[in-house]
Amino acid sequence: MELGTYLPYLVNRVGQRFISDITPVLSEAGVDIQSWRVLIALYQRGAQTVGALSDLTSINFSTLSRVLGRMEKKDLVRRVRDAEDARSFTVELTANGKSVTETILPQAAALEAKVTGDFSEAELAMLRQLLGKLYVGLSDYSEERDDRLAG
Amino acid sequence: MELGTYLPYLVNRVGQRFISDITPVLSEAGVDIQSWRVLIALYQRGAQTVGALSDLTSINFSTLSRVLGRMEKKDLVRRVRDAEDARSFTVELTANGKSVTETILPQAAALEAKVTGDFSEAELAMLRQLLGKLYVGLSDYSEERDDRLAG
DNA sequence: TAAATATATTTGCAAGTGCAAATTATGGGG
DNA sequence: CCCCATAATTTGCACTTGCAAATATATTTA
Numbered sequence: 001m002e003l004g005t006y007l008p009y010l011v012n013r014v015g016q017r018f019i020s021d022i023t024p025v026l027s028e029a030g031v032d033i034q035s036w037r038v039l040i041a042l043y044q045r046g047a048q049t050v051g052a053l054s055d056l057t058s059i060n061f062s063t064l065s066r067v068l069g070r071m072e073k074k075d076l077v078r079r080v081r082d083a084e085d086a087r088s089f090t091v092e093l094t095a096n097g098k099s100v101t102e103t104i105l106p107q108a109a110a111l112e113a114k115v116t117g118d119f120s121e122a123e124l125a126m127l128r129q130l131l132g133k134l135y136v137g138l139s140d141y142s143e144e145r146d147d148r149l150a151g
Numbered sequence: 152m153e154l155g156t157y158l159p160y161l162v163n164r165v166g167q168r169f170i171s172d173i174t175p176v177l178s179e180a181g182v183d184i185q186s187w188r189v190l191i192a193l194y195q196r197g198a199q200t201v202g203a204l205s206d207l208t209s210i211n212f213s214t215l216s217r218v219l220g221r222m223e224k225k226d227l228v229r230r231v232r233d234a235e236d237a238r239s240f241t242v243e244l245t246a247n248g249k250s251v252t253e254t255i256l257p258q259a260a261a262l263e264a265k266v267t268g269d270f271s272e273a274e275l276a277m278l279r280q281l282l283g284k285l286y287v288g289l290s291d292y293s294e295e296r297d298d299r300l301a302g
Numbered sequence: 303t304a305a306a307t308a309t310a311t312t313t314g315c316a317a318g319t320g321c322a323a324a325t326t327a328t329g330g331g332g
Numbered sequence: 333c334c335c336c337a338t339a340a341t342t343t344g345c346a347c348t349t350g351c352a353a354a355t356a357t358a359t360t361t362a
Contacts, residue, residue, distance in 0.1 A: 001260055003195040003207075007267070008169040008259075010282040012188070015166045016209035017289035018159040024296070034348090037163070044154040050311060056154075058167035063349055065312055087310040087357045108159075109152050115288035116158070123281060130270075130278040131161040137266035138168035145175070185318090201341060214319055216342055221318095238327045238340045 007134070021115070025107045029100055034059055034067045035076065039093070039101045040108075042077065047092035049082060076100060158285070172266070176258045180251055185210055185218045186227065190244070190252045191259075193228065198243035200233060227251060 003009055019033055026036050037057040042048065045056065050068065054061040068091060071077045076097035082088035093101070116124055154160055170184055177187050188208040193199060196207065201219065205212040219242060222228045227248035233239035244252070267275055 001195070001256065003191060004283075005279055006191065006259075007263055007279070007282075008166070008173070009188075009191070010279060010286070011162060011166045011169060013209045014282055014286050014289065015159070015162045017286060017293065018162060021289055021292055021296070022159070032348095037160075040154060040157065040160070044152075051309090058164045060350060061310085062312070062351075066348075069312095082310095085310080085358075089311070105152065108157075111292070112158055115285065115292050118284065118288060119281075123284075126277060127281040127285070128156055128158070128161060130274060130281070131158075131165055132155075133269065133274075134266065134278070135161070135165050135168060137269060138165065138172055141172055141262070141266050142168065145172070183318095202339095211320060212340085213321080213342070217318080220342095233340095236328070236340080240341070 021111060022108060025104060025111070029104050030074070031076075031100065031104065032070075034063070035071050035074075036104065038064075038067060038071060038091075039076065039097060039104070042091065042093045043098065043101045043105070047090050049088040049090055050079075051088070053091055071097070172262060173259060176255060176262070180255050181225070182227075182251065182255065183221075185214070186222050186225075187255065189215075189218060189222060189242075190227065190248060190255070193242065193244045194249065194252045194256070198241050200239040200241055201230075202239070204242055222248070 022036070023033065026033060031039070034057075037059060038053065041053060041056045048056060050064060051061060053059075054064045057064070059067060068077060068079060072079065074096075075094050077091050078094050079089040079091055082090045119127070173187070174184065177184060182190070185208075188210060189204060192204060192207045199207060201215060202212060204210075205215045208215065210218060219228060219230060223230065225247075226245050228242050229245050230240040230242055233241045270278070
């Protein structure tokens with residue numbers, strides 16, 4: 001096995017670069033990377049329970065609970081008891097959260113466009129599709145392992 | 152912009168899944184994810200200075216300094232003053248580090264093979280190539296920004 | 303319908319992280 | 333030769349993170 005062909009390595013370094021490239025934009029808006037993940041998820045998919053948001057953002061649920069605490073202090077989101085199941089909280093964007101998201105979003109889109117400037121449309125579509133397929137493979141694997149443990 | 156087509160989102164969730172899928176294997180060997188990144192890098196590319204290792208693993212250099220501290224305690228690596236430039240340390244695998252890496256490596260390879268079971272060889276090659284290309288795009292962007300700041 | 307069990311979220315705690323300052327060492331100019 | 337600018341690494345500090353236990357609510361069972 002060679003490092004340059006090892007998928008976790010290739011994926012991780014791209015992920016880290018994305019973070020360091022977007023961080024200056026986020027700092028300017030007073031938002032950290034985790035909060036940004038929450039903001040886009042809520043903006044694109046609408047209000048979510050904490051658990052659903054944890055799945056959607058890949059942020060550990062207890063970490064997420066504290067991220068949401070920070071975000072509430074900054075008036076970015078609001079947690080309201082779920083009407084149907086009072087064990088859950090529904091997390092929703094505040095007007096301020098929506099506005100902050102709409103400030104960052106075009107800059108994030110511009111960054112993505114810029115760093116993929118050398119990609120053809122077909123390549124971009126292919127990359128997205130393959131990442132999606134890989135995610136499915138990884139998820140299936142996790143589930144198999146969990147089933148094994150559950151007996 | 153839709154979440155399901157947003158590259159940082161697609162990359163991040165794949166990265167997180169890789170981590171959660173490999174973690175049980177690493178725990179069994181008493182190694183954390185950061186240490187594992189260092190182990191593969193050293194195993195594949197040979198001894199490195201701390202700075203080079205930071206680039207190679209995408210681990211922040213001050214974090215890396217402490218990761219290396221943990222790894223030294225476990226006799227996985229050794230830091231020796233660089234003969235040519237005494238400001239640098241050269242980090243190298245110990246015999247134990249090599250052996251631990253060789254225990255984990257086949258399991259990591261098997262995991263990668265399993266989660267990409269549905270990929271054709273062409274798709275796998277394409278995914279690796281596109282991730283490499285994306286990394287280049289992201290790096291160019293970082294450099295442009297740094298140049299701008301440096302004046 | 304009270305007890306037992308299951309689910310959603312938060313919290314205590316010990317450990318890990320990143321920034322910026324400190325430390326250790328190099329190399330060129332006076 | 334010593335000083336100053338530069339470079340590699342570590343460390344102080346405040347904050348973030350993840351695990352496991354605690355809390356709050358829902359559902360099933362007897």
